[in-house]
Amino acid sequence: MILKKFNEQDYLVLRIPFETNRQSPSSLGRVFVLCIFCQALLLFLEFYVAGYSVFPHIDQIVWLHLVLSVLLTVVSIFFSVPKIYNKYQKSQYLISILISHNLFTISTFILLFACLGTMVTSNNDAIQLQVLATVMLWLGLLVFLVTCIRFYILLKKGHYRKGSANDRLRSKFDTKSYLPTVIIISLGFFYIMQFLFRQVDIAQMDLLFIIVILILIFYVMLFVLPEQLVILYCKYRFKSFIFESNGKYLISVQDTQEVEKSSFNK
Secondary structure: OHHHHOOHHHHHHHHHHHHOOOOOHHHHHHHHHHHHHHHHHHHHHHHHHHOOOOOOOHHHHHHHHHHHHHHHHHHHHHOOOHHHHHHOHHHHHHHHHHHHHHHHHHHHHHHHHHHHHOOOOOHHHHHHHHHHHHHHHHHHHHHHHHHHHHHHHHHHOOOOOHHHHHHHHHHHOOHHHHHHHHHHHHHHHHHHHHHHHHHOOHHHHHHHHHHHHHHHHHHHHHHHHHHHHHHHHHHHHOHHHOEOOOOOOEOOHHHHHHHHHHHHHO
């Protein structure tokens, strides 16, 4: 795996969400409980909008998503118990990625095309929606791949090393580093908006605004996915990304280095 060529120092900036306790096991446990209610609301909206939508197979898609969401809900309840999430922190973080994308990637995508399906009436337009959905998925995959490449380049340049926080901050606002992803999203957005403006009338402008927001959320979630996966990799590879057994304190980098030195000397 290409990430193995980097050492612990190259990833230390990614510890910040854990150092600030924003993604500590207890914080994720509380978020899991909140997500249950959020997902229930989104599922209600999916079923409600699907009832007025002509998007092909929308009913089956929503029911399938319901089954997936129920399974994730059961697992999230399991990992919101302190004794469990403190012991299985790596698994908990994996579940947090799945829950966040179920909420803001899958639900967003289903709601988006359920809403679009309420704006068309003919079978020909419904088929065009299928084509549009396929294009969006391929563009989403392209955004994910380009973001992975961008992340790897920044990692190679040392932007995620603890001593180069200023460089990392500049890279976050570096227009050139975002340019390939912005171009891909812009082209896809232009294509989608062309379709929408052919279908929408003045009375549906409020729905159009919601659709635009859903599109942006979908692509933003795919943009952050590579970093989430790298953090998950770090939790499996480095002990400094894990909290102590009580879940209150993050294991320090110095402690892990001392353990490694002592085991090496033996």
